[in-house]
Amino acid sequence: MQIHIPTPLRAYAGKQSVVQVSGSTVAQALKALTEQYPELRQHLYSDQGKLRSFVNIYLNDEDIRYLDQKENAPVKDSDSLSIIPSIAGGSPVAEAPAAALTPEEMGRYSRHLILPEVGEAGQLKLKAARVLCVGAGGLGAPLTMYLAAAGVGTLGIVDFDVVEASNLHRQVIHGTMDVGRAKLDSAEDSLRAINPNVKIVKFPTRLSSENALEIFKDFDVVADGTDNFPTRYLVNDACVLSGIPNVYASIFRFEGQASVFATEAGPCYRCLYPEPPPPGLVPSCAEGGVLGILPGLLGMIQATEVIKLILGQGEPLVGRLLLVDTLAMRFRELKLRKNPDCPACGTHPTVTKLIDYDQFCGLPPKSAEPAAVVNGIPQMQPTELKRRLDAGDNLYVLDVREPYEFAIAQIGGHLLPLNDLPQRVKELDPNREIVVHCKAGGRSQRAAEFLAQNGFKHIYNLAGGITAWSEKVDPSVPKY
Secondary structure (H helix, E strand, O other), X not given: XXXXXXXXXXXXXXXXXEEEOOOOEHHHHHHHHHHHOHHHHHHHEOOOOOEOOOEEEEEOXXXXXXXXXXXXXXXXXXXXXXXXXXXOXXXXXXXXXXXXXXXXXXXXXXXXXXXXXXXXXXXXXXXXXXXXXXXXXXXXXXXXXXXHHHOOOEEEEEOOOEOOHHHOOOOOOOOHHHOOOEHHHHHHHHHHHHOOOOEEEEEOOOOOOOOHHHHHXXXXXXXXXXXXXHHHHHHHHHHHHHOOOEEEEEEEEOEEEEEEEOOOOOOOHHHHOOOOOOOOOOOOHHHHOEOOHHHHHHHHXXXXXXXXXXXXXXXXXXXXXXXXXXXXXXXXXXXXXXXXXXXXXXXXXXXXXXXXHHHHOOOOOOOOOOOOEEOOEEEEOHHHHHHHHHOOOOEEEEEOOOHHHHHHOOOOOEEOOHHHHHHHHHHOOOOOEEEEEOOOOHXXXXXXXXXHHOOOOOEEEEOOHHHHHHHHOOOOOOOO
């Protein structure tokens, strides 16, 4: 039978997207998979040998959690298993106002007005609708642009970031001249150029447990364009508590997911992923990369789902997870079920208020000063590494990025990609002082912890990675 391997896990499965295994049950098939690729086991199973809660297994299009025999469900050679790790109908949500469309609006939306499913009544619903977009980045760019063009009356945007050059290949709402500007200001200019009739409400802040419910209360639909797990769980819980649909999408490299959560009849994000993955286990787009077109595709899917919810037309992605693979240009759909034991939307919810989502996702508390030690690994600042190298200290700089990253930028380290480290660890001297680095510090922290567990005594992680080196030591080193 076939097992479909998602992009984040292919590095541990010989870079295969589909693996053929033998077995008479789901459990036996997964056992065969992890025997063939032992590094996959830690990503699929806990230390106690149980499937991790942030990894879902589908037999054909059914979540095995809802099968009578679960992992012991029988399988045939013609069946397929899909591993779905965490990577981020409805009713009308707005009533049409009494006021008619202006002549200018009649001309602007004329192609909508001749659609029977929209018409003037539907266009008035769009005009009355209030949609909140969390993020003005890769997903938020096409999402907000198409919602503005469609005539959604009020667009709220939450974002606190500034435009960087590395954003421009995918965040098409911003231009080269916007580098250094607040994304909210750049986005507002672009949206007003598309449709001056749309009201733009800007929230120049980080979404938090303290402000989410207050921000959400004035909107009919929330579209989640976040790129981290704490905010994703925060958006989900705030939507559930507020009774507001959550139009979700996430992206990684060449693949994406989309669904509609937190409707009355459908599941929420926690039904799909009850718990987040451990910090650093799932790489971000900043470390793993993303095809620039992918967020455009997923953001437009989000915009489509938002408009369907507003109009009360069609079949929204409630109870369905859409999987998008752009390399194969293949769309797959999996069924989602509302979990009666879900802590957020179940029959006896325990999430009755917003919590500390950084803590929930296992992130260390934020502090003004960078941590000197993380999980037992000393953190070396780029300026300290520069000082010691200039002093002639006998340091071994270990670069655990991928070869294509090394070709873009490097600081003279020895390349040994993270995925190759377990097989090549004997190439390193356990008595040498080793400073491990990657792009931003996440992969190198995992590598340093692995080395420490294998008897290396003098290990440091370069805080902030080569990006921090470029910012604090040598700006000539390219940032990517």
